[in-house]
């Protein structure tokens with residue numbers, strides 16, 4: 250581990266050493282970690298990871314630093330010999346800062362809200378994890394606890410994919426994404442599909458020669474209405490009578506980007522769109538792709554001279570841990586012990602708990618801050634929620650025994 254590169258006021262250093270979650274939130278917001286694949290010039294996660302690592306080592310953790318791509322650092326810190334216990338997981342990267350109306354890396358507290366990029370998503374969550382890691386470090390019952398801090402969650406999950414492919418495991422995972430302290434055992438997945446239309450360029454006065462790629466692309470998009478009533482109802486990939494998911498409702502669909510054509514007086518030779526489906530558990534990305542293919546073949550059959558090519562983009566699985574699972578029950582109990590009323594809700598956004606679930610590792614989200622504040626121009630987190638999350642995660646870290654919840 251390299252030494253911390255940030256010069257610290259001794260009083261601040263003391264609070265960090267003692268695992269103070271507010272001091273940690275401020276310190277992490279002040280270390281830029283914009284995902285460079287989201288915003289050019291972004292710092293990446295290395296400085297944040299290398300700042301945190303030595304603290305975890307001093308607290309007694311074995312820290313392994315992974316670097317799946319240059320500058321994209323992911324940490325796994327384990328207490329005891331093997332990561333067979335609870336894992337507390339968070340991502341170190343943030344989205345970009347363009348257009349922000351608050352100073353992104355100068356955390357400021359106003360009326361109980363701490364502002365800055367990543368304050369909600371999810372440096373306060375990482376801070377609550379570190380507070381719990383510190384509090385649990387000295388206790389034998391916490392043996393097997395691990396802290397997983399990932400790179401690149403906001404883009405392609407380079408960090409967590411690398412760890413899971415390398416065999417990192419746990420018996421249960423809490424991902425401290427912003428849920429406003431709700432327990433979120435289910436989340437939506439998504440699928441990106443690109444449609445490329447090819448026509449033939451010609452002078453606007455020569456319909457005999459031109460083939461209009463844009464209008465054919467529009468026809469394909471129009472056919473998607475069959476799946477969701479033109480956006481007026483939920484996405485249906487199977488039988489229309491499929492009941493909504495109890496925590497997530499229905500899937501949905503939108504056209505995220507569209508581009509095409511060269512000039513008003515020219516028949517467009519090319520146009521493309523990327524459509525996104527947000528899928529609830531039970532909805533399969535392959536079914537969505539198959540329907541899009543079917544619509545494009547129909548349009549092609551009607552319009553000779555135009556081709557519509559369907560390309561599969563990023564696909565992320567939905568996740569659905571039963572609300573009866575030990576992890577949900579243990580978190581509920583910890584919240585009650587902290588005087589809070591447990592709430593179980595669905596997470597609309599895709600989150601890395603899905604990757605754990607995909608590997609058969611029970612995982613859910615629970616953390617401070619609201620997803621409504623994530624990625625916003627004046628991102629903030631409720632300071633009280635950070636403290637509550639830290640105390641609840643501390644109870645989890647001390648008491649987690651899979652299958653052992655009364």
Ligand SMILES: [Zn+2]
Nearest residue numbers: 340370371426
């Ligand atoms: Zn996040």
